[in-house]
Amino acid sequence: MPARIDHAVTSGTFSLDGQTFDVDNNVWVFGDDRECVVIDAPHSAEAVRRVVGGRRVLAVLATHGHDDHVRAAPALARAVGAPVLLHPDDRVLWDLVHPDVPPDGELADGQRIEVAGTxxxxxxxxxxxxxxxxxxxxxxxxxxxxxxxxxxxPGATGRSYSDFDTIISSIRTRLFTLPPETVVHTGHGDSTGIAAEAPHLDEWIARGH
Incomplete structure (x- = not known):
C-alpha cells in the first residue's frame, strides 16, 4: 500500500521573547496502515494519537524547536514508543520548552528516513x-x-534565533530547486506548491529589506 498523508489541526499558544500568541498548528502523519512518522507534535499528544490510530510510529520528527511545534513531543513519544528527532542547532529552543527532557536523537541534512516503503x-x-x-x-x-x-x-524572522537572509537562502537553494509540481505542506495554514510560490521570491526579498 502506498504511503499516505493524514492531517489534523491543533490549537494552542506560541511563546518566545516574552510574548505569547494564539496559534493553530498543522499536524502531518506520513505512512500507511501499518507504520508512520509524525511531523511535529504541537499542543496535544492525544490529538496526534487520534490521527496515528493503532499504527507503529517510527519517529516524531520536529521541523524546528519552537514550543508550538514540540510542546507535546515528549508525551507523544512516551505514549507511542517512538524517538523524537530534532536538528541539534535548535537544541537551544527545545531547552526553553523541555529543559529536563532531551530529544532522543538528531536530524542531519541529507539524512534519509524510510517509512511505508517511501x-x-x-x-x-x-x-x-x-x-x-x-x-x-x-x-x-x-x-x-x-x-x-x-x-x-517565508516564515517569520523577527524573533530570537531567526534571520531573514538565511531563510531566503534556504528557500532559494533547498526548496525552490525541488520539482515545481511538489506539493508544500506547511506548519500553519493552507498547503501550497513550489510552482505557486517560486515566482514571488524577488517580491519577498524586496519586502523583507
Whole structure:
C-alpha cells in the first residue's frame, strides 16, 4: 500500500521573547496502515494519537524547536514508543520548552528516513530557526516545510534565533530547486506548491529589506 498523508489541526499558544500568541498548528502523519512518522507534535499528544490510530510510529520528527511545534513531543513519544528527532542547532529552543527532557536523537541534512516503503529526505533549512528542517518525499511529490515556507511567503524572522537572509537562502537553494509540481505542506495554514510560490521570491526579498 502506498504511503499516505493524514492531517489534523491543533490549537494552542506560541511563546518566545516574552510574548505569547494564539496559534493553530498543522499536524502531518506520513505512512500507511501499518507504520508512520509524525511531523511535529504541537499542543496535544492525544490529538496526534487520534490521527496515528493503532499504527507503529517510527519517529516524531520536529521541523524546528519552537514550543508550538514540540510542546507535546515528549508525551507523544512516551505514549507511542517512538524517538523524537530534532536538528541539534535548535537544541537551544527545545531547552526553553523541555529543559529536563532531551530529544532522543538528531536530524542531519541529507539524512534519509524510510517509512511505508517511501523515503523522506531531511533538508536543513535554517532561517526561521537555526535548526529548521523540511522533509521531502520525492516519490510522493510532497515536502513538509514547517515554518520555513508558507502559502504566500517565508516564515517569520523577527524573533530570537531567526534571520531573514538565511531563510531566503534556504528557500532559494533547498526548496525552490525541488520539482515545481511538489506539493508544500506547511506548519500553519493552507498547503501550497513550489510552482505557486517560486515566482514571488524577488517580491519577498524586496519586502523583507
Amino acid at each position: 523515503e523522506l529526505r531531511v533538508l536543513h533549512t535554517p532561517g526561521h530557526s537555526p535548526g529548521a528542517c523540511c522533509f521531502h518525499a520525492p516519490q510522493a511529490g510532497v515536502v513538509f516545510t514547517g515554518d520555513t515556507l508558507f502559502a504566500g511567503g
